[in-house]
Amino acid sequence: MIETDIIVIGAGPVGLFTVFEAGLLKLRCHLIDSLPVPGGQLIEIYPKKPIYDIPGFPIVNAGELVDNLMKQIEVFKPGFTLGETALTLDEVENHFIVTTNKGMKHKAPTVIIAGGLGVFEPRKPPIENLDKFEDKGVEYIVRDPEFYRNKRVVISGGGDSALDWTIYLIENKIVKSLALVHRRTSFRGHLDSVQKVMDMANAGAIELITESEVVGINSNGNGHVGSVVIKHANLGDIVKEADHFVPLFGLTPSLGPLADWNLEIEKNAVKVNTLDYSTNRKGVFAVGDINTYPGKLKLILCGFHEGTLAVQSAFAKIHPNKKNVLKYTTVNGVSGF
Amino acid sequence: MIETDIIVIGAGPVGLFTVFEAGLLKLRCHLIDSLPVPGGQLIEIYPKKPIYDIPGFPIVNAGELVDNLMKQIEVFKPGFTLGETALTLDEVENHFIVTTNKGMKHKAPTVIIAGGLGVFEPRKPPIENLDKFEDKGVEYIVRDPEFYRNKRVVISGGGDSALDWTIYLIENKIVKSLALVHRRTSFRGHLDSVQKVMDMANAGAIELITESEVVGINSNGNGHVGSVVIKHANLGDIVKEADHFVPLFGLTPSLGPLADWNLEIEKNAVKVNTLDYSTNRKGVFAVGDINTYPGKLKLILCGFHEGTLAVQSAFAKIHPNKKNVLKYTTVNGVSGF
Numbered sequence: 001m002i003e004t005d006i007i008v009i010g011a012g013p014v015g016l017f018t019v020f021e022a023g024l025l026k027l028r029c030h031l032i033d034s035l036p037v038p039g040g041q042l043i044e045i046y047p048k049k050p051i052y053d054i055p056g057f058p059i060v061n062a063g064e065l066v067d068n069l070m071k072q073i074e075v076f077k078p079g080f081t082l083g084e085t086a087l088t089l090d091e092v093e094n095h096f097i098v099t100t101n102k103g104m105k106h107k108a109p110t111v112i113i114a115g116g117l118g119v120f121e122p123r124k125p126p127i128e129n130l131d132k133f134e135d136k137g138v139e140y141i142v143r144d145p146e147f148y149r150n151k152r153v154v155i156s157g158g159g160d161s162a163l164d165w166t167i168y169l170i171e172n173k174i175v176k177s178l179a180l181v182h183r184r185t186s187f188r189g190h191l192d193s194v195q196k197v198m199d200m201a202n203a204g205a206i207e208l209i210t211e212s213e214v215v216g217i218n219s220n221g222n223g224h225v226g227s228v229v230i231k232h233a234n235l236g237d238i239v240k241e242a243d244h245f246v247p248l249f250g251l252t253p254s255l256g257p258l259a260d261w262n263l264e265i266e267k268n269a270v271k272v273n274t275l276d277y278s279t280n281r282k283g284v285f286a287v288g289d290i291n292t293y294p295g296k297l298k299l300i301l302c303g304f305h306e307g308t309l310a311v312q313s314a315f316a317k318i319h320p321n322k323k324n325v326l327k328y329t330t331v332n333g334v335s336g337f
Numbered sequence: 338m339i340e341t342d343i344i345v346i347g348a349g350p351v352g353l354f355t356v357f358e359a360g361l362l363k364l365r366c367h368l369i370d371s372l373p374v375p376g377g378q379l380i381e382i383y384p385k386k387p388i389y390d391i392p393g394f395p396i397v398n399a400g401e402l403v404d405n406l407m408k409q410i411e412v413f414k415p416g417f418t419l420g421e422t423a424l425t426l427d428e429v430e431n432h433f434i435v436t437t438n439k440g441m442k443h444k445a446p447t448v449i450i451a452g453g454l455g456v457f458e459p460r461k462p463p464i465e466n467l468d469k470f471e472d473k474g475v476e477y478i479v480r481d482p483e484f485y486r487n488k489r490v491v492i493s494g495g496g497d498s499a500l501d502w503t504i505y506l507i508e509n510k511i512v513k514s515l516a517l518v519h520r521r522t523s524f525r526g527h528l529d530s531v532q533k534v535m536d537m538a539n540a541g542a543i544e545l546i547t548e549s550e551v552v553g554i555n556s557n558g559n560g561h562v563g564s565v566v567i568k569h570a571n572l573g574d575i576v577k578e579a580d581h582f583v584p585l586f587g588l589t590p591s592l593g594p595l596a597d598w599n600l601e602i603e604k605n606a607v608k609v610n611t612l613d614y615s616t617n618r619k620g621v622f623a624v625g626d627i628n629t630y631p632g633k634l635k636l637i638l639c640g641f642h643e644g645t646l647a648v649q650s651a652f653a654k655i656h657p658n659k660k661n662v663l664k665y666t667t668v669n670g671v672s673g674f
Contacts, residue, residue: 017392024390052666053361055354055641056391056402058409062667065393072395274611275632295612295646297663304392305642309632326634329389330399 002079004030006314007098007108009086009258012040014288014303015114016069021308023076025315025324028337030079030106032086032098034256036143039066040116041289044251055301075336081106083143085119089261089284096283101257110283110314113270114307115290119256123249125156125214133217137225137244141251148175152241154228156181156214157248163193165248170205179207179240181214181230217245255290267292276313277306283317285310339416341367343651344435344445346423346595349377351625351640352451353406359648360413362661365674367416367443369423369435371593373480376403377453378626381588392638412673418443420480422456426598426621433620438594447620447651450607451644452627456593460586462493462551470554474562474581478588485512489578491565493518493551494585500530502585507542516544516577518551518567554582592627604629613650614643620654622647 006022008015011033019029035044042062050059057065084100089111091097098106122140124130130138142148142165153175155162162180169175180197187194201208211233218239220226227241255268264271264280269292272278277285277293287310288303296302315324343359345352348370356366372381379399387396394402421437426448428434435443459477461467467475479485479502490512492499499517506512517534524531538545548570555576557563564578592605601608601617606629609615614622624647625640633639652661 013392020390020392046667049667052409052671053357054393055350055357055638056397056405056409057393058405060393068393068395072389072393074395295649297645297649299645299663301392301638301645302642305639308634308636308638312632312634326636330383330386334389 002030002081002104002106004028004079004106004108005110005318006030006311007032007096007106007111008078008114009033009098009111010040010114010116010288010290011035011038011080011082012114012116012288013042013065013069013300014116014307015040015112016066016073017304018112018114018287018307018311019073019076019078020069022311022314023073023336024327024329024334025311026337027311027315027318028078029076030081030108032081032084032100032106034083034085034119036083036141038070038080038082039063042066044120051300053299053301075334077337085257087257089258109318111285112307112310112314113258113279113284113286113290114288114303115256115258115286117253117289118258119254120251121254121256122247122251125247125249127215127217129217132223133219133225133245136223137220137242138217139244139246140248142246142248145169145172145174148244150174150176151243152177153244153246154179154181154214154230154240154242155246155248157250158182158184158187158189159248159250160189160193161248161250163187163189163197165246166200166206167193167196170200177207178205179209179242181209181212183211183213185210214245214247269296272306275309277310278313283314285314338434339367339418339441339443341365341416341443341445342447342655343367343648344369344433344443344448345415345451346370346435346448347377347451347453347625347627348372348375348417348419349451349453349625350379350402350406350637351453351644352377352449353403353410354641355449355451355624355644355648356410356413356415357406358645359651360410360673361664361666361671362648362652363674364648364652364655365415366413367418367445369418369421369437369443371420371422371456373420373478375407375417375419376400379403381457388637390636390638412671414674422594424594426595446655448622449644449647449651450595450616450621450623450627451625451640452593452595452623454590454626455595456591457588458591458593459584459588462584462586464552464554466554469560470556470562470582473560474557474579475554476581476583477585479583479585482506482509482511485581487511487513488580489514490581490583491516491518491551491567491577491579492583492585494587495519495521495524495526496585496587497526497530498585498587500524500526500534502583503537503543504530504533507537514544515542516546516567516579518546518549520548520550522547551582551584606633609643612646614647615650620651622651 005027011031047063216229270286287306342364348368384400553566607623624643
């Protein structure tokens with residue numbers, strides 16, 4: 001059981017900055033995120049894209065912003081539970097218990113949900129029995145490339161994710177063999193990535209199977225992926241031996257498990273009041289893109305403000321008899337834990 | 338008459354960033370500030386101090402933050418009326434007219450007050466008839482050092498401002514003569530500034546008159562400063578010929594003229610609602626340190642959020658029939674005027 005002052009659900013930019021504002025009030029935070037690294041959408045969706053509307057940055061790369069935020073909160077030593085989804089929110093004696101899909105439990109008097117667009121769920125191809133092979137050779141996200149060391153891998157997809165992982169796994173000589181299956185002959189990705197993949201195919205380093213789809217999965221006899229059935233638009237089916245099938249068709253956000261946390265939901269977001277971005281459950285706040293209120297703008301800079309006000313109320317709940325005087329960092333500096 | 342979409346009163350960090358958010362909605366801004374340069378408190382009070390609580394900046398120098406913001410809004414070509422105080426706010430046919438103390442008029446359908454701590458008013462020494470010599474040889478702020486070219490100047494004060502200007506005016510060989518008058522023998526300033534001033538006094542470059550106060554001002558016969566009376570703690574009075582007397586005892590903030598703009602005032606700040614940070618006057622908003630609402634925190638990052646929401650409502654007033662769809666800079670980039 002991890003115990004802390006504030007459980008922050010979501011380690012995107014708003015969740016990260018919330019740690020900073022909590023730290024100024026001497027409150028400790030522990031963050032939970034279903035993604036394997038901090039940064040949320042910034043890392044998952046657009047790590048290399050520029051952002052122009054972060055105040056004080058005429059331009060900042062999304063990944064760089066996350067790095068800066070991680071550096072800014074370093075002094076407050078936040079804890080992280082990454083690669084796990086916050087599944088349930090229970091209340092026990094004025095405390096909350098948040099349990100992840102892997103059974104990790106977190107206890108704190110307050111919870112700040114900074115869940116962004118929610119949980120990113122993979123777009124799954126319509127293959128019968130696909131679910132049956134999940135974690136048994138079918139993965140929708142490449143969490144650790146080493147997992148595929150000396151394996152026969154079939155990737156499908158035509159975007160940057162499929163292209164980039166194909167390139168990575170080949171260039172780093174990780175896989176035994178790799179086939180890239182794509183429905184069309186053209187790719188939606190960076191031109192130089194497309195060129196690289198074409199070159200790899202021409203050099204025989206990968207098998208590029210276009211105008212095709214994976215339509216079936218066969219077991220190796222032990223319930224694990226053994227081969228996939230690939231259907232060509234005109235040429236019929238082939239069966240290809242494989243240890244792993246990795247469909248990379250992108251991720252779609254969904255509110256995820258917190259839809260069942262007895263929070264007031266509106267427009268697929270958590271309803272809050274603008275006094276302190278508290279939800280209908282006392283001690284539970286929602287900040288950033290996951291919340292809604294009249295006039296809400298889904299901007300990172302708004303989340304920074306919301307998180308800042310939420311920790312003020314969190315402080316009041318945690319230390320009901322302690323006076324909280326706003327101190328300016330310019331005058332007082334920042335002292336960590 | 339300057340015409341624009343939004344008159345922004347105050348060119349501190351929040352006023353500056355408001356220009357950016359307005360620009361994204363294709364609204365033009367004109368800023369008015371009583372200080373001679375943009376930056377507000379950041380420039381006036383702590384240009385060289387570090388700030389630690391701007392999201393994404395583990396540390397940023399206040400002056401650097403202003404430079405960044407100026408760069409960020411450059412593309413939207415804001416207008417500036419600097420060194421003038423917004424004096425009156427009138428309403429004419431669904432438009433506002435803001436007139437400065439120097440008579441400059443500005444017209445726009447909306448006004449966003451980002452006035453920070455208000456107008457900075459100089460702390461004035463208690464000298465009879467001091468007011469009579471204002472702009473006639475008595476200045477409380479050094480706006481342009483060249484103004485003192487070849488003049489005989491008496492500065493009084495013991496802080497950084499008095500020390501820094503003494504050093505500047507001597508090192509750049511601007512003044513004919515300079516006397517620095519200070520009540521004590523020790524100074525409240527950077528040690529190396531104090532040392533420099535001591536060295537200048539020892540070298541005869543300035544006259545350093547400690548344990549003394551300026552207690553009177555005499556006219557030169559034309560109503561302009563001609564000499565000052567300096568009272569030493571033990572040694573009695575001396576009369577010193579001078580063209581300028583510059584008391585640098587710091588600036589204190591006050592709500593200033595806008596206290597009379599029929600805005601609801603509470604706790605020496607403008608009351609707003611948190612939907613769009615609008616005041617009781619339709620079309621007039623207040624953002625940043627100048628406003629108040631339940632739970633208000635006087636933080637720059639909160640002002641960024643408030644300004645962002647205020648321009649949304651400003652847009653709705655300016656273009657009542659136009660739909661405003663939030664566009665992300667990461668997707669759409671920023672196109673200026």
